[in-house]
Structure formats: C-alpha cells, structure tokens
Amino acid sequence: MKKVLVLLMALIVVVALVACNGNQSTTTTGKDTTETTATERQTTAETTTATEKQTTVETTTAKETTTAKETTTETEKQTTTETTTVETTTTEEVTTTEEVTTTVEETTSAGTEDPLKDHLVAGWTFDKIEKGVVKDISGNGNDAIVSGECFISKGTVVLSALGDHMLVKDSDDLDFSMTDSFTLSVRAQWNGEFPDNWACLVNRGLMLSTKAFKYYGVWINSSNSIIQFGTSNEGQTGTANYAAVEADVGFHTYTIVQNAEEGTLNFYIDGQMYSTTTAKDFVTDEDLFIGYNGNSGDQGQWSGSIDEILIYDIAIVPEA
Secondary structure (H helix, E strand, O other): OHHHHHHHHHHHHHHHHHHHHHHHHHHHHHHHHHHHHHHHHHHHHHHHHHHHHHHHHHHHHHHHHHHHHHHHHHHHHHHHHHHHHHHHHHHHHHHHHHHHHHHHHHHHHHHHOOOOHHHEEEEEOOOOOEOOEEOOOOOOOOOEEEEOOOEEEOOEEEEOOOOOEEEEOOOHHHOEOOOOOEEEEEEEEEOOOOOOOOEEEEEEOOEHHHOEOOOEEEEEOOOOOEEEEEEEOOOOOOEEEEEEEEOOOOEEEEEEEEEOOOOEEEEEEOOEEEEEEEOOOEOOOOOEEEOOOOEOOEOOOOOEEEEEEEEEOOOOOOOO
C-alpha cells in the first residue's frame, strides 16, 4: 500500500512537473509571440513610418519639383515677357529714331533747297569738262561747248590763250522781251591781261559783223581797265556801254537785272548798283558766248577764271 502511494505521489509529481513545463513553454511561446507581434508591430510601424516619411519626402520632393517647375515656368514666362518687352521697346526706339532721322533729313532738305531752282533757265558751275562740254545745271540742255585750251582748276574754268571760250547755242530759254524780267549773274576773276582787245566775260546777241545789237554783256575796256556793262542803244541800232569801276584781279560777282514791272535794266558789282537804263528786247537768234565776243577779228578774249554763270527768268536784286 505504501508503495502504491509512493508511486502515486511520484506520478503526481511527474504530472505536475510536466504541467509546469508546459505552462512555461506556453508562456515563453506567448512571450515570444507577443515579442514577435511587438516586433512585427514595431517593424510595421517603422516600415509604415519609413514609408510615410518616404511618401512625405517624395510628396515634398514632388511638390518642390512642381514648385520648381512652376517657378521655372513663371521665370521663363517672366523672362520671355521681359525679353518681349525689351524687344518691343527696342523696336519702338529704333522706329522713333528712324522717324526723327527722316524728319530731320526732310527738314534739312527742305531748309537747304534753292527756292530759285524753278526759275533757273541755264547755269554752268564749271566743275568739270566732260566730252568737250560743260553741262547746264538747270537741266534744260543748254550745255556750253568748249573751244581752245580751257581747263578746270579748283572749281573754275581757266581761259588765257586766244581762242579759249565756250559757246551756248541759241535757245528760247535765253530770249527775253522788254516785258520779261530776268537775271544774269557771273562770278569771275580777271588776271589783269588783255590778249587782244576788250576782254569779254559774257555776251548774248552782239554780232557786229551782222549788225545784231539786241544784246547784253560784260566787258573790261582795254584802254582804261574799266568794267563796262554793254547793251543796245535806245533804238537797238547800235551799242551802249555803261562804265562802272576799274577792274582788279580779285573774284567779283557781276549781275545784270531786268525788272519788267519797273521797266529797268540795272548793272551790279558785288551787290552794288553802278548803272541803270530802260528795259530792252533781247529776243534774238544769236548764240551766247562765254570768254569772247564771237566776232571775227575782234575776239575780245577773256583772260582769267570763271566760277559760275546763272540765268534766271525773274528779277533778283543781289545782296551787297
């Protein structure tokens, strides 16, 4: 009986021990499970947190990228706008400048245009001799045909030897009746010499050989060196000479002005009037001669330089 009890107690102890061990394992497993769950939760939390952080970072980055893009876009737009504005402004400034330049050019052109241009019927400035002629600057084709050894020097034509002269063929542009006003202006320099007879600067209409006396012209008297304004007498059957002053070797402007309204024919030197007579009829078939009379045996060779000759169809009183 005692043995049975001892065995039974031993069995109970064993069962108790087994049960104790089982509870411990379960506890351990529970702990382990709990720990595992905690770890998993921690891991999950960390993962979630990391993911959220990454998502947040990515979102933030995306936002920043979007913001950067938007900023870049805005900057580009602004830059484009500024560029466009600059280009537009520049274009407007250039346009304005061109308009101003055009206005200045037009004003300058208008301010310097010769108001007498439309009244110029013939003119020669002696800048060059081209193919034996000096061109008429009026555009009317009254070119001066050059003979002899005339040459250009410093914008003037130089005549000195016998036979040096120019001829302008008869033209209606050079005809003026008693009821027509006109102006003949000649700027020239005499060199103090008389190659043959009276030195003739310009002459239209005088031809002694044919007794043509519808003329006007400028001479220097070879006997006393007095400058003479020559024209027809009152009946236009002979010559009439009006003395002015003794000639010198400087440049001077000699001007003949017929004023039809006043009925006068006046002669000026450098703007000062020296002689006056009545208006005349200068309608003729004769040529205009520059530098000599045009009469055989009485050449009247001019010796010196001629700067310009201008003929207008209006009366222009020269300035002193």
